[in-house]
Amino acid sequence: MRIFNLLKISFKAIILNKVRTLLTMLGVIIGVASVIAMLAIGEGSKQSIKSQISNMGSNMITVMPYAERQAGVRLDRSEMQSLTLDDYKTLVSDAKLLTDVSPKVDGSGQVIYGAENWPSSIYGVTPNYLDIKVWDVTSGSMFTDDEVSSAAKVAVIGQTIVENIFTNGEDPIGKMIRFGNIPFKVIGVLSEKGENTFGQDQDDVVLAPYTTVQKRILAIDYLQSVVASAISEEQSENAVAEVKVIMNKAHNIKEGDTSDYEVRSMEELISTFSSTSEMLTVLLVAIASISLLIGGIGIMNIMYVSVKERTREIGLRLAVGAKGADILLQFLIEAILISITGGVIGVVLGLSTTFIIENVLHWPTSVTSSSIIISFGVCAITGIFFGFYPARKAAALDPITAMRYE
Amino acid sequence: MKNIAIQIEELKRDFKMGEEVVHALRGISFTIKEGEFVTIMGTSGSGKSTLLNTLGCLDQPSSGIYKIDNVPVKNLDKNQLAKIRNEKIGFIFQAYNLLPRTTALENVELPLLYNTKVSTEERRERAIEALTKVGLAERLNHTPSQLSGGQQQRVAIARSLVNNPVVLLADEATGNLDTRTSYEIMALFQELHDQGKTIVFVTHESDIASFSNRTIVLKDGNIIKDDINTKIRNAKEELAAIPKAD
Numbered sequence: 140m141r142i143f144n145l146l147k148i149s150f151k152a153i154i155l156n157k158v159r160t161l162l163t164m165l166g167v168i169i170g171v172a173s174v175i176a177m178l179a180i181g182e183g184s185k186q187s188i189k190s191q192i193s194n195m196g197s198n199m200i201t202v203m204p205y206a207e208r209q210a211g212v213r214l215d216r217s218e219m220q221s222l223t224l225d226d227y228k229t230l231v232s233d234a235k236l237l238t239d240v241s242p243k244v245d246g247s248g249q250v251i252y253g254a255e256n257w258p259s260s261i262y263g264v265t266p267n268y269l270d271i272k273v274w275d276v277t278s279g280s281m282f283t284d285d286e287v288s289s290a291a292k293v294a295v296i297g298q299t300i301v302e303n304i305f306t307n308g309e310d311p312i313g314k315m316i317r318f319g320n321i322p323f324k325v326i327g328v329l330s331e332k333g334e335n336t337f338g339q340d341q342d343d344v345v346l347a348p349y350t351t352v353q354k355r356i357l358a359i360d361y362l363q364s365v366v367a368s369a370i371s372e373e374q375s376e377n378a379v380a381e382v383k384v385i386m387n388k389a390h391n392i393k394e395g396d397t398s399d400y401e402v403r404s405m406e407e408l409i410s411t412f413s414s415t416s417e418m419l420t421v422l423l424v425a426i427a428s429i430s431l432l433i434g435g436i437g438i439m440n441i442m443y444v445s446v447k448e449r450t451r452e453i454g455l456r457l458a459v460g461a462k463g464a465d466i467l468l469q470f471l472i473e474a475i476l477i478s479i480t481g482g483v484i485g486v487v488l489g490l491s492t493t494f495i496i497e498n499v500l501h502w503p504t505s506v507t508s509s510s511i512i513i514s515f516g517v518c519a520i521t522g523i524f525f526g527f528y529p530a531r532k533a534a535a536l537d538p539i540t541a542m543r544y545e
Numbered sequence: 546m547k548n549i550a551i552q553i554e555e556l557k558r559d560f561k562m563g564e565e566v567v568h569a570l571r572g573i574s575f576t577i578k579e580g581e582f583v584t585i586m587g588t589s590g591s592g593k594s595t596l597l598n599t600l601g602c603l604d605q606p607s608s609g610i611y612k613i614d615n616v617p618v619k620n621l622d623k624n625q626l627a628k629i630r631n632e633k634i635g636f637i638f639q640a641y642n643l644l645p646r647t648t649a650l651e652n653v654e655l656p657l658l659y660n661t662k663v664s665t666e667e668r669r670e671r672a673i674e675a676l677t678k679v680g681l682a683e684r685l686n687h688t689p690s691q692l693s694g695g696q697q698q699r700v701a702i703a704r705s706l707v708n709n710p711v712v713l714l715a716d717e718a719t720g721n722l723d724t725r726t727s728y729e730i731m732a733l734f735q736e737l738h739d740q741g742k743t744i745v746f747v748t749h750e751s752d753i754a755s756f757s758n759r760t761i762v763l764k765d766g767n768i769i770k771d772d773i774n775t776k777i778r779n780a781k782e783e784l785a786a787i788p789k790a791d
């Protein structure tokens with residue numbers, strides 16, 4: 140009953156001061172809307188990075204020699220050769236948390252067909268490399284394990300290579316190309332993948348049996364890396380641990396020794412990237428929170444002016460029997476009504492802004508319910524917080540002095 | 546024997562202004578019985594408003610006893626004073642003090658908004674009744690800016706009546722009005738007095754005081770005269786005698 144009456148009084152005051160109320164709300168509206176929109180942008184980019192990395196094979200695990208990574212230090216040949224075919228075989232036979240395992244040796248050079256040539260890379264792998272990378276072949280087929288064993292000169296090429304050397308639109312399947320000096324028969328074309336998160340063209344690649352690349356192109360007998368996929372994304376951390384155990388045993392590395400290899404999982408990459416975009420989100424939220432705070436100060440400012448302006452009214456209300464608490468509640472309700480209404484409008488505006496960003500600017504966005512709850516909550520709390528001080532001031536007024544106030 | 550509406554004894558009110566102390570009331574005593582129409586007179590600064598504010602529980606005395614409706618108003622906290630103002634007192638101000646941009650009806654409803662015992666319907670009924678009593682039944686939805694000074698003061702009187710107070714307190718209620726309108730307001734007060742209302746009316750015009758049945762005169766915070774009026778003028782008759790301005 141009492142609250143109902145006070146609600147009525149507060150509502151009336153808001154209606155009587157439409158323009159002022161609207162201007163006050165503007166701060167809250169912009170604050171809430173920007174929190175929602177900015178969080179949506181942050182969350183959207185985070186998710187898009189995540190899904191792009193996942194597309195690269197989220198369970199992928201890579202084992203590579205450690206020394207190779209130390210830039211600027213003269214590399215020790217023996218260490219560079221620390222990864223061997225035996226390691227690969229041991230991993231295939233011993234690892235239980237890995238599904239597919241493929242050795243990998245990379246070379247770079249010119250891909251030549253007729254008069255056309257194109258600088259590219261060649262990856263020497265086994266057929267299940269496609270499963271690990273979640274790639275597939277659009278035409279022709281992948282080479283077989285037999286072709287790996289026999290070090291056959293066959294290749295599966297990416298779209299970029301097709302476009303750059305088969306310039307007059309011929310079907311590449313069955314054609315002979317050269318990688319450097321070595322002739323390869325094209326037996327398959329990879330489906331288009333586009334750029335990855337790092338801006339690398341994933342279609343600019345030639346796949347060939349690793350044996351062929353080892354012997355004909357690189358003239359080495361060790362491996363540059365071993366790639367594998369964990370049985371599931373959740374298991375990838377455990378798979379990494381398992382690989383380490385197997386490798387330590389194979390390389391005779393004890394606790395505390397520096398190892399001659401390293402293992403990386405996509406999971407780690409994802410978390411690195413996530414934490415970067417997390418920081419971006421935090422930054423965006425910080426900016427948005429400032430506008431929300433300014434909105435709150437706006438409420439305080441208006442409530443303050445409103446209390447001053449209505450001092451005589453407050454005096455009269457006290458004189459006819461309003462208690463301090465009634466006045467306090469009246470102004471508090473007013474502040475809350477303003478901030479909640481502003482909050483609702485802000486949510487609507489934030490969602491529409493997000494919609495526009497998504498559909499007009501084509502930025503990835505993702506609205507989370509928590510962003511709505513948080514921004515709305517913060518706005519309600521600032522409303523109460525910033526409304527409280529002026530309201531308390533009003534409630535403490537003495538009726539006679541208040542009524543005489545000019 | 547009529548009930549005592551207001552009783553004060555040795556009432557003092559000092560205002561401390563830094564070093565200086567202003568003795569606005571220097572220990573005054575009187576009793577006002579139910580149904581009395583008392584005017585309080587005195588020169589400017591004699592303490593009339595201070596006395597009325599104290600009677601209206603808007604201000605607390607520095608010392609002395611004050612009882613309204615036999616309830617001692619001493620050591621009461623702010624909320625208890627607010628409750629007394631809300632239930633026992635009807636205050637009328639010189640400057641009307643109506644809420645701007647708010648209808649007459651809503652202005653009159655105001656005191657009842659702070660009384661949780663009164664329902665929305667009852668509040669409205671009582672407000673209409675009070676406005677009818679002061680002759681503004683046709684102006685329920687007019688805002689103060691659409692009403693004349695006299696009409697605004699009538700709204701204020703209706704507001705003071707709406708809670709059925711023990712006493713009506715008016716501070717220079719005719720101070721802003723011309724003679725004719727003042728007489729109209731006094732006629733209204735006399736009518737309310739006839740209906741049994743207790744009224745304390747502050748004025749500095751003896752002309753106005755002659756409509757009441759008792760006059761207390763203050764000077765420098767002391768009572769210098771407290772007389773029963775023998776020749777009470779009738780405001781309605783006086784009003785008829787004044788030629789209408791055309």
Ligand SMILES: Nc1ncnc2c1ncn2[C@@H]1O[C@H](COP(=O)(O)OP(=O)(O)OP(=O)(O)O)[C@@H](O)[C@H]1O
Pocket residue numbers: 560561562567568569587588589590591592593594595596749
């Ligand atoms: N809040 C206050 N603080 C200090 N002094 C005050 C205060 N209120 C009143 N006074 C002083 O008390 C004395 C009585 O003032 P009061 O307002 O009661 O006079 P009044 O009889 O109503 O005069 P008027 O006819 O001009 O309204 C004056 O000297 C005044 O200055």
Ligand SMILES: [Mg+2]
Pocket residue numbers: 593594595
């Ligand atoms: Mg006065």
